[in-house]
Every structure is written in C-alpha cells, then in structure tokens.
Amino acid sequence: MSEIRIRQPQLLPESGPPAEPPSVGAHEVSAIRAFLLSRGNSALADRGFHWLMVLCALSIFGIVVLIACELMVRSRLAWGQFGLDFFYKAFIDTYTNKPMYWDPVNGHFSALPFLYGTLVSSFLALLLAVPLAIGVAVFLTEMCPGFLRAPLAFITELLAAIPSVIYGLWAVFVLVPLLREHINPWLISGLGWTGFFGDDNPTGLGFVAAGVILAIMILPIISSLTREVMTAVPNSQREAVLALGATRWEMIRMGVLRNARIGIVGAIILGLGRALGETMAVAMVIGNSPQIQRSLLANGSTMSAVIANEFAEASSDLHLSALMELGLALFIVTIIVNAIARMLVWAVTRGAPSSAH
Amino acid sequence: MLATVLVVAPLVAIFIYLVYKGASSLNLAFFTHNPVPVGETGGGMANAIAGSAILLGLGSLIGVPIGIAGGIFLAEFGRSTKLANAVRFTADVLNGVPSIVMGIAIYSLVVVPQGHFSAFSGGVVLGIMMIPTVCRTTEEMLLMVPNAVREAALALGVPNWRSVLAITVKTASPGIITGCMLAFARVAGETAPLIFTAFGNVDWSSNLNQPIAALPLQIYVYAISPFDEWHRLAWAGSLVLIILIVLAVSLVRFVTSRGVLKGAS
Numbered sequence: 001m002s003e004i005r006i007r008q009p010q011l012l013p014e015s016g017p018p019a020e021p022p023s024v025g026a027h028e029v030s031a032i033r034a035f036l037l038s039r040g041n042s043a044l045a046d047r048g049f050h051w052l053m054v055l056c057a058l059s060i061f062g063i064v065v066l067i068a069c070e071l072m073v074r075s076r077l078a079w080g081q082f083g084l085d086f087f088y089k090a091f092i093d094t095y096t097n098k099p100m101y102w103d104p105v106n107g108h109f110s111a112l113p114f115l116y117g118t119l120v121s122s123f124l125a126l127l128l129a130v131p132l133a134i135g136v137a138v139f140l141t142e143m144c145p146g147f148l149r150a151p152l153a154f155i156t157e158l159l160a161a162i163p164s165v166i167y168g169l170w171a172v173f174v175l176v177p178l179l180r181e182h183i184n185p186w187l188i189s190g191l192g193w194t195g196f197f198g199d200d201n202p203t204g205l206g207f208v209a210a211g212v213i214l215a216i217m218i219l220p221i222i223s224s225l226t227r228e229v230m231t232a233v234p235n236s237q238r239e240a241v242l243a244l245g246a247t248r249w250e251m252i253r254m255g256v257l258r259n260a261r262i263g264i265v266g267a268i269i270l271g272l273g274r275a276l277g278e279t280m281a282v283a284m285v286i287g288n289s290p291q292i293q294r295s296l297l298a299n300g301s302t303m304s305a306v307i308a309n310e311f312a313e314a315s316s317d318l319h320l321s322a323l324m325e326l327g328l329a330l331f332i333v334t335i336i337v338n339a340i341a342r343m344l345v346w347a348v349t350r351g352a353p354s355s356a357h
Numbered sequence: 358m359l360a361t362v363l364v365v366a367p368l369v370a371i372f373i374y375l376v377y378k379g380a381s382s383l384n385l386a387f388f389t390h391n392p393v394p395v396g397e398t399g400g401g402m403a404n405a406i407a408g409s410a411i412l413l414g415l416g417s418l419i420g421v422p423i424g425i426a427g428g429i430f431l432a433e434f435g436r437s438t439k440l441a442n443a444v445r446f447t448a449d450v451l452n453g454v455p456s457i458v459m460g461i462a463i464y465s466l467v468v469v470p471q472g473h474f475s476a477f478s479g480g481v482v483l484g485i486m487m488i489p490t491v492c493r494t495t496e497e498m499l500l501m502v503p504n505a506v507r508e509a510a511l512a513l514g515v516p517n518w519r520s521v522l523a524i525t526v527k528t529a530s531p532g533i534i535t536g537c538m539l540a541f542a543r544v545a546g547e548t549a550p551l552i553f554t555a556f557g558n559v560d561w562s563s564n565l566n567q568p569i570a571a572l573p574l575q576i577y578v579y580a581i582s583p584f585d586e587w588h589r590l591a592w593a594g595s596l597v598l599i600i601l602i603v604l605a606v607s608l609v610r611f612v613t614s615r616g617v618l619k620g621a622s
Contacts, residue, residue, distance in 0.1 A: 033504060036511035049518035050434055056426030057435065057444045060492065063485055064447055067454070067462040074465045132363060152365070154610060159368055161606050163546020165573045166595045169580045170371050173588070216367060270453075277455025279549040284581060304457045304549070311461060312553045327461045331454060338453035342446070 068331065075325035077318055078109065086325060087111050102290035102306075104315050109322035111329065113290040117207070117300040118330075121282060122275040124211025124296070125218055130268055132215075133222035134257075140223075141230045142252055153224075160220040168284035171213040176285055179212070180204025184297055198295030205287035207296045213281050218271040225270060229263030229348050230256055266344025273337040277330060279304040303330050379596025382589040387597075392559050392575070398586055402594050404561045408476070408570040409545070411563060412555060415480025416544060420487030421537050425526075427488065428495025428533075433521050445493070452489040459486060460550030468554060476562070476569035479555030483547060487540040494536025498529040535609045542605035546598060548573040572598050 078086065090099035091108045101113045140152060180203065187208070188199045233256050241255035242248075257264070287299025288309055301309075303326045314320040386401045393400035427444065435441025459482055467478040502525050510520035526533065548571075551557075556568035557578060563569075572594055579591035 032508050033511065036508060037517060046517045049521070053426050053430035053434055054440075056423050057430035057440075057492075059423055060427055060444055060447050060451060060488060063488070064451055064454075066466065067459070070462050070465050071458070135363075155365065155368065157610070158603060158606055161542055161546075161602050162371075163548065163573055163598060163602070165546065165548040165577050165580070166375070166599060167371075169576060169591055169595055170374065172580055174370075174374060216371075273453050277453075277457065279455065279457040280577060284577075304455055307457050307461060308549055308552055311464070312556070324461060324465070327458045331458045334453055334455055334458075335450050338450055339446075342449050 068328075071324055071328040071331060075321050075328050077321035078325045079321075081318065082109065082322075085110070086322070087115065087329070101292070104310070104319045107316065107318050109318070111303070111322075111326055113292050114301055114303040114306050114326060115329075116292050117286065118276055118302040118304070120207050120296070120300070121210040121214055121286065121302055122272055124207060125214035125275045126268065126272060128211060128215035129219045129222060129271065133219050133267075133271070134226055134264065136219070136223040137226035137230055138252055138256075140227055142256065143248070153227075156220045156224055159216075160224070164217065164278060164280040165284075167213055167217055168281035171209065171281060171285045175213060176204040176209050179209055184208070187297070195294050196296050198293070198297060200295070201287075201297050201299060203287065203299070205285055206299050207286065210282045210286040210300075210302070211296075213285055214275045214278055217278060217281060218274050221274055222267050222271040225267035225345060226260070226264050229260045229267065229345065232263070232348060233259045260348065262344050263348030266341045266348065269337055269341035269344065273334050273341060276337065277304055277334050279308050283308045303327075375592070375595055375599060378592040379599075383593045383596060387590070387593050391561060392590075395584055395587075400590070402570075402572065402575055402590065402597075404558065405570040405572045405575040405594070406597070408555070408558065408562070409572040411476060411565075411569060412479045412483055412551070412571055413541065413545060415477070415565070416483030416487055417537070417541065419481060419484025420540065420544075421491055423484075424488045424491025424537075424540070425495050425533060427492035428499060429521060429526065431492070431496040432499035433525065445496075448489040448492050451485075452493075455549075456482075456486060456547050457549040460553055463550065464553045471566075474554065474556035474568040476555055476565045476567065479551050479569065479571065480565075482550040482554050483544045486544050486547065486550070487537075490540035490543060491533075491536050494539065495529075495533050498532030498536065499525055501532070502528045538605050539609050542602045542609075545602060545605075546573050548577050552577075 082089075086109065090101050090110050090112055091103070092098070093100045100108055101110045102108070136152075136156070140149060144152065184197075184204060187197045191197050192199065237255045237259055238251055241251045246254065282302055283305035286301060286305055288301050288305060289299040290301050290306070291299070293300070307323050307327055307330075310319070311323050314323060386399055387403075388401060388406065389403055390399065390401035391404045392402065427448070431441050431444060435444065463478055463482045463485070467481055468474055471478070506528060507520060507525055510524040511517065515524070551571050551574050555571050555574065557574045558568045558570040576591045576594045576598070579587040579594070582588070
C-alpha cells in the first residue's frame with residue numbers, strides 16, 4: 001500500500017478531473033473583457049443591472065437569515081419557559097410517577113422523544129442504506145456493462161425525484177403490511193432476546209418501518225454522490241494498483257475507495273441531513289406517539305413528523321412555540337450537517353488531486 | 358453485483374405497484390370532478406390539480422427570476438469573489454433545509470400577519486424552495502458559455518447588461534430552462550410545507566387569498582384516511598403526480614444529454 005501512495009504525486013498531474021479549455025468557464029475575467037468593460041458608455045444601466053443581480057443574490061442570504069430570525073422570535077416563549085431543559089429533561093407525572101414528555105393539555109413540552117426518534121430512525125436508515133449505496137456506486141463505476149449504466153443512472157435520478165408523500169403512500173400500503181406479517185415476527189423470534197425487538201406493537205408501524213422507508217429515500221442521494229466522487233479518482237490510480245498484481249476487488253478497495261473516502265463520508269453525511277429533515281413519509285409510518293422505548297418496533301415520532309401533525313392545530317401559544325423551537329433545532333442541525341457534507345464533497349470533487357493524499 | 362439488484366428490485370416494485378394501483382383507479386371523473394364526501398363513490402381531484410397548477414405557477418413566478426438573477430450574479434459578476442462563494446454556499450445550505458422548517462417559517466412570516474391560510478403563502482414557500490436549484494444550474498450553464506462570445510458582444514459596443522441578457526443568457530437558455538424544470542419537478546411533490554400554508558380545500562378555489570387544494574396534500578389526506586374509496590383516489594393522484602415528474606425529469610435528461618450548448622461553442 002505504501003509504495004502506491006508514494007507514487008501518487010507523480011501520477012496525478014496527467015489526469016485529474018477533466019480539464020476545461022482555458023476560455024470556457026475560466027473564473028477570472030480576461031484582460032480583453034476587462035478592457036472592453038472599462039470603456040463601456042452605458043455606465044448607469046450597467047451599474048444598475050449589476051446591483052440588481054447582486055440584490056437578488058443577496059436575497060438568498062436574506063431568506064436564510066429571515067427564516068432563522070423568525071424561528072427564533074417565535075420560539076422565544078418556549079425557550080423562556082423551559083430553557084435548555086427542553087432538550088434533555090422529562091417531566092415526572094405526579095400521579096403515575098412515569099416520565100411525561102409531550103403533554104399539550106397541561107403545557108408540558110420536552111423535545112426528548114422527538115430527538116430520540118429522529119436520531120434512531122436516521123441512523124437505522126444509514127445503517128441500511130450506506131452499504132447498499134456504496135455497492136451500487138461501485139457497480140456503476142467499476143464493473144457495470146456499458147449498456148446498463150445509463151438506464152441505472154436514470155432510475156437513480158428518478159428515485160430522487162419521487163415525492164416523499166408517494167413513498168409514504170407505498171410504505172403505508174405495502175411496506176407496513178409486509179413488515180407486520182413477515183419481517184417483524186421473524187425479528188421478534190430471532191432477535192427478541194436483545195430487547196430491541198419487543199412484540200408489544202402489532203401494527204407494523206414504528207422505527208423499523210420509518211428506517212426502511214428512509215433508507216430507500218436516501219439511497220439515490222448517497223449513491224449518486226459516491227459515484228461522482230469515485231469517477232473523480234484518476235484512472236492511473238486504478239491502473240497502478242492493477243499493475244501491482246491486485247485483484248479487481250483489491251483495486252476497488254485500495255485504488256478507488258481509499259482515495260474517495262472523504263467524499264464518500266461527505267455523501268453519507270448529506271444523506272443523513274436528508275434523513276433528519278424528511279417529513280411526510282416518516283410521519284405516515286412511524287406511529288406518531290411521543291415516547292422513548294428500547295424496542296425498535298415500538299411507535300415513536302420525529303421532530304419533523306410532530307411539526308407536520310400538530311402545527312396546524314396547535315392548542316396554545318406555548319404549544320406553537322414549542323413546535324417552533326423544534327423547527328429551529330432541526331434547522332440548525334441540518335445546516336451544520338449540510339455544511340460539513342458540502343465541504344467534504346467539495347474537497348474531493350474540486351481539488352481532487354491535492355486532497356487525495 | 359448483488360447490492361444493485363437488491364436496490365433496484367424494491368424500486369421497480371414501487372413503480373409497478375404504483376402504476377398498477379393507479380391505473381386501475383384512474384378515470385375521467387378523476388380529472389373533472391371535485392372530491393365528494395365520505396361514503397359516496399366517484400369524485401376526483403380536479404380542484405387539487407388546478408390548485409397545484411396555481412401554486413406552482415406562483416412559485417415559479419417568485420423563484421425563477423430570483424434564481425436566474427442569482428445565477429447571473431455568480432457567473433457574470435461574482436465569479437470567485439468572497440461574496441460569490443458565500444452566496445454559493447448559502448444556496449447549497451438553503452437547498453438542504455428541510456421543507457417542513459421552510460413551511461413553519463413562512464407560516465409565521467406570511468400566514469400569521471395575514472391571519473389565515475392562503476394560496477399566496479403556499480406559492481411563496483414553493484418559490485423559495487426553487488431558488489437554490491435554479492440559481493446553481495443557471496450559474497453552471499452560464500459558465501459553459503465561452504468568453505469569446507461575451508468579448509465579441511462587448512467589442513461591438515453592446516452595453517454589458519444587454520450583452521449578458523441578450524447574448525450570454527440567451528445562449529445558455531436551454532440549460533437554464535432545464536434547471537427551472539428540475540426545480541419545478543422537485544417542488545411539485547412537496548407536501549410538508551403546504552400543510553400549514555396552502556392548507557388544502559375540498560372545493561374549487563382560485564382565490565389567492567383563500568386556502569387552496571394541492572395534489573400532494575390531497576394524496577396525504579386520503580392516504581391516512583380509513584376509507585378504501587379514498588385510498589383508491591390517493592393512488593390515482595400519485596400516478597398523475599409521478600407521471601408529471603417523470604416527464605419533467607426525462608425532458609431534462611433528454612435536453613442535457615443532447616449537449617445543450619453544442620451550437621454555441
């Protein structure tokens with residue numbers, strides 16, 4: 001492995017991402033153009049046009065800032081009432097001595113079960129989707145016969161375009177019955193002893209259903225980004241590993257996956273970002289009850305699902321404000337997750353040669 | 358490879374099931390009638406289809422000009438300045454914000470001051486969600502236009518703003534339209550933000566100030582209802598929606614694979 005990596009710098013310059021002809025898409029304004037621009041005689045109109053475009057570009061900033069401010073202002077009530085406790089404390093019901101999380105009637109709100117539900121369903125989805133997505137990407141870039149490549153890429157693209165409500169519809173009428181009749185009994189009898197698969201929920205709804213549908217939904221994103229990153233790995237890398245007598249699998253593992261790993265991690269995080277914010281399909285299959293249970297077959301709820309279900313008919317200002325605070329938390333988390341993912345993917349696909357070693 | 362088969366199989370299954378279920382319940386009434394109360398058979402989603410069209414039209418009206426202008430800024434003026442990079446990054450971030458969060462933000466920005474749910478607020482949400490996609494594809498397409506074309510225009514004494522609009526943007530227009538279609542297809546199926554902006558409506562409505570029905574919203578309401586007749590309509594609605602989206606995506610693919618800018622360079 002080490003010899004290969006030492007050779008890397010020499011191999012890279014010949015073939016990177018396809019080099020663009022200098023005039024097309026060059027990022028610097030050429031001298032000729034600058035000269036021509038400087039002697040334009042319609043300064044006023046040009047200036048106006050320029051600023052109009054800047055204004056529109058800035059409005060994108062404005063929108064993000066406006067959303068953030070609005071969410072903050074509207075969630076102040078809940079923030080003032082609960083503070084940080086909102087995110088990690090439960091209320092103990094004085095009658096039953098059991099923890100209460102979300103009780104609009106008495107005005108007790110805690111985000112805990114929703115944080116739990118969002119995390120569990122998203123990680124379940126990643127667990128299922130990541131190996132498959134990488135498998136698909138490897139297949140498409142490294143070993144797919146040419147005639148299959150275009151249709152498969154097209155199908156992946158199409159899948160990303162299917163609205164989540166249709167995934168949800170399919171999940172409700174096909175996936176959930178399938179889980180209920182066949183998969184859940186099997187999980188319970190096989191893995192019930194771990195405590196993660198309790199048999200007290202006969203509906204088939206729950207975290208497992210949500211995880212599976214989320215996995216199907218984030219697969220196309222992860223696999224298409226992984227594919228992009230893997231095609232950015234120069235062919236000389238593959239040839240070098242093969243020339244050393246590696247088998248095809250070793251070539252993929254050492255020559256391709258190893259070089260593309262940062263980008264693949266980025267793709268996975270981007271998929272995570274999508275899973276965290278996904279609403280409709282999850283709201284339709286997760287069961288929507290604000291509780292924390294060890295069993296993955298139990299009903300649960302996620303941050304986005306509870307907003308979708310309760311926002312339009314929130315019973316009090318505090319309720320509304322608590323939902324807004326959930327939204328704000330979701331906003332911040334997805335922004336952070338997306339920012340990290342973008343940086344990782346950019347690091348690989350743009351400055352591919354410099355960051356590969 | 359096994360993984361691919363494993364992945365493609367359920368996906369193909371979704372499609373086949375959808376087409377089978379949808380086609381068996383699709384009929385003319387679906388396109389011409391409004392929803393009927395529970396218990397009656399028949400009825401359709403005419404109002405929802407019209408409502409979706411209105412919402413998407415409104416969304417495009419808001420999202421497309423701002424998006425294209427942002428793209429022009431990035432490609433023609435900003436290039437690799439700090440401001441342009443920041444805008445690029447923000448657009449990507451905005452693209453990743455969950456639609457439901459966008460929905461509650463617009464709820465408090467538009468619906469609360471207005472005092473009631475309205476088609477207008479739904480259009481605003483969809484428009485904002487279109488901006489990042491339109492912006493980034495416009496930029497990409499404009500960057501593909503050779504500099505020589507711009508220089509030629511400027512050398513003829515054309516003012517810069519006309520050169521940008523009439524030469525550069527025009528050259529890249531097939532690509533830009535493609536980007537708009539892509540954004541359009543993406544928001545066409547959005548449900549979450551419409552729940553508390555457009556809200557839905559069982560009757561015909563074309564008033565922008567009133568709640569309005571939308572196809573994805575109607576599918577959601579019918580899907581979680583306990584009535585078989587409504588489930589049937591939900592499948593039919595999904596089929597219509599998916600056909601629209603597949604058409605848009607195929608068109609995009611067709612245009613991009615033919616090399617939009619071949620004539621230009």
